[in-house]
Amino acid sequence: MSKLPDAKMLARSIQYAFPSAPWMKTKPVFNPGSFCYPAKEETMAGLGMPNPHTWNPAEEDWKLPPDWEDIIYTALKDRLEKYRSLKVFMDICVRCGTCADKCHFFLGTGDPKNMPVLRAELIRSVYRRDFTTAGRLLGKIAGGRKLDAAIIKEWFYYFYQCTECRRCSLFCPYGIDTAEITMIARELLHELGLGIHWIMDPVSNCNRTGNHLGIQPHAFKEIVEFLCEDIETVTGIKIKPPFNEKGHEILFITPSGDVFAEPGIYTFMGYLMLFHEIGLDYTLSTYASEGGNFGSFTSAAMMKKLNAKMYAEAERLGVKWILGGECGHMWRVVHQYMDTMNGPTPTCMATPKSPITGTMFHNAASTKMVHITEFTADLIKHNKITLDPSRNDHLTVTFHDSCNPARGMGLLEEPRAVIKAACNNFVEMPENTIREQTFCCGGGSGLNTEEIMELRMRGGLPRGNALRYVQERRGVNTMACICAIDRATLPPLANYWAPGVTVTGTHELVANALVMRGESKRTMNLRQEDLPGVEEDE
Ligand code: SF4
Numbered sequence: 001m002s003k004l005p006d007a008k009m010l011a012r013s014i015q016y017a018f019p020s021a022p023w024m025k026t027k028p029v030f031n032p033g034s035f036c037y038p039a040k041e042e043t044m045a046g047l048g049m050p051n052p053h054t055w056n057p058a059e060e061d062w063k064l065p066p067d068w069e070d071i072i073y074t075a076l077k078d079r080l081e082k083y084r085s086l087k088v089f090m091d092i093c094v095r096c097g098t099c100a101d102k103c104h105f106f107l108g109t110g111d112p113k114n115m116p117v118l119r120a121e122l123i124r125s126v127y128r129r130d131f132t133t134a135g136r137l138l139g140k141i142a143g144g145r146k147l148d149a150a151i152i153k154e155w156f157y158y159f160y161q162c163t164e165c166r167r168c169s170l171f172c173p174y175g176i177d178t179a180e181i182t183m184i185a186r187e188l189l190h191e192l193g194l195g196i197h198w199i200m201d202p203v204s205n206c207n208r209t210g211n212h213l214g215i216q217p218h219a220f221k222e223i224v225e226f227l228c229e230d231i232e233t234v235t236g237i238k239i240k241p242p243f244n245e246k247g248h249e250i251l252f253i254t255p256s257g258d259v260f261a262e263p264g265i266y267t268f269m270g271y272l273m274l275f276h277e278i279g280l281d282y283t284l285s286t287y288a289s290e291g292g293n294f295g296s297f298t299s300a301a302m303m304k305k306l307n308a309k310m311y312a313e314a315e316r317l318g319v320k321w322i323l324g325g326e327c328g329h330m331w332r333v334v335h336q337y338m339d340t341m342n343g344p345t346p347t348c349m350a351t352p353k354s355p356i357t358g359t360m361f362h363n364a365a366s367t368k369m370v371h372i373t374e375f376t377a378d379l380i381k382h383n384k385i386t387l388d389p390s391r392n393d394h395l396t397v398t399f400h401d402s403c404n405p406a407r408g409m410g411l412l413e414e415p416r417a418v419i420k421a422a423c424n425n426f427v428e429m430p431e432n433t434i435r436e437q438t439f440c441c442g443g444g445s446g447l448n449t450e451e452i453m454e455l456r457m458r459g460g461l462p463r464g465n466a467l468r469y470v471q472e473r474r475g476v477n478t479m480a481c482i483c484a485i486d487r488a489t490l491p492p493l494a495n496y497w498a499p500g501v502t503v504t505g506t507h508e509l510v511a512n513a514l515v516m517r518g519e520s521k522r523t524m525n526l527r528q529e530d531l532p533g534v535e536e537d538e
């Protein structure tokens, strides 16, 4: 990993100057820290990915298959025929430039090819030359360019500098979704055996064990039971969650990052405490032990395959609906693709209805899956849980809208309602950095890897800048989010751009404020840190 520069130096190094050479004549330089490491040959082969091979982005020869041009053209033709949206996105851009300064990677690098319009042009120029009449006749005059190996390298470089966050699409007058273009570009690269380890390793684990971290069923159960011991230490309450049990109403699925890694584990403990307190009739599953889906960063086929376990397990256990944890891309996949991709839902499933409040979640009628913040906000609205927000009074909390729930499913009010019920001190970041306009963490879509830490910090600059703003002016010391990837990517971002700010999931805040029947007096939070002022009171 290359050395990370000081934050001020990094910010000063960004140049937005007009480029000195035409974009078609500039080529990426594969310096350490600027590109993701490749996936191992055996990982790609184990998944049945085409053309697995050993290669190194920093070397001249990427060892592409001999017929690589045919492979790309055939694959691009296939996607253009299959996805009408891709064809439309290729054709309708008027190069108005509205999207140009909306991408966090452009703002953090100053590299013109990180402007969404130019990122898309990397593939659009090839499309134009070989798939349009104007391009065939006029070539470069019509904006076309001939595919060559340098273009493949450029795709790899820049389509792994896009987190598929979709902020650009919000501002495009034509609704061009560059994230979808990035998804297709990565699919094309995968056809040549070019994948990155940080995506393909979790995909491989998920394919084998059902979760990204490769946790085996017995270990999954043991980790959860260990977390229950911690809950008992903090609350005095013993919780025994059911695993793989038939006959329950609800199946709960969350990203495995919440089971395994800090600070996600505290969010997971929060779920268990909430379910215990309301007496929810649910089961966990060691088979559907992952809500996230790195297949969505690989190909549509892989996304479908990895997602299939959710409905398969719902059917096996005979549940009525699925409650899902705090995750980002899990919900983009569920909300935008799952009902048609993995449907129809098993016949045992029905439109979700809260067993506690009676609320019907008609918005989830087709997927039969409800996001935990929708569920908890509904409990709070109907006064079904008791919260003591003063337990969080040492926190001044802001909320990072995770890109996928915010822009992918419009989940804007529910997390705020939950946080405001659990905390007395809530502060919004500036308006153009939240809700639909939220800025990415800089490490989504499989870019949460150490070797590109400088790139991640550059991409995280707009979010870090907004966080620093409320830290300095409003005393914010905690940033809540509803995404497992964010819980992994935001701590280093906060540490770099706004040191002193802690990252948390919303259900960690809820559980710390939750007044549970039979609990002992809380003197610690879920991280087993002393609650300020409590000892002195005793
Ligand atoms: S805003 Fe839309 S139409 Fe305008 S340059 Fe960007 S992608 Fe093209």
Ligand code: SF4
Pocket (backbone or CB within 6 Å): 102, 103, 104, 105, 114, 115, 116, 119, 161, 162, 163, 164, 165, 166, 167, 168, 169, 178, 179, 182
């Ligand atoms: S989807 Fe996000 S990361 Fe990708 S080009 Fe658009 S704004 Fe940039």
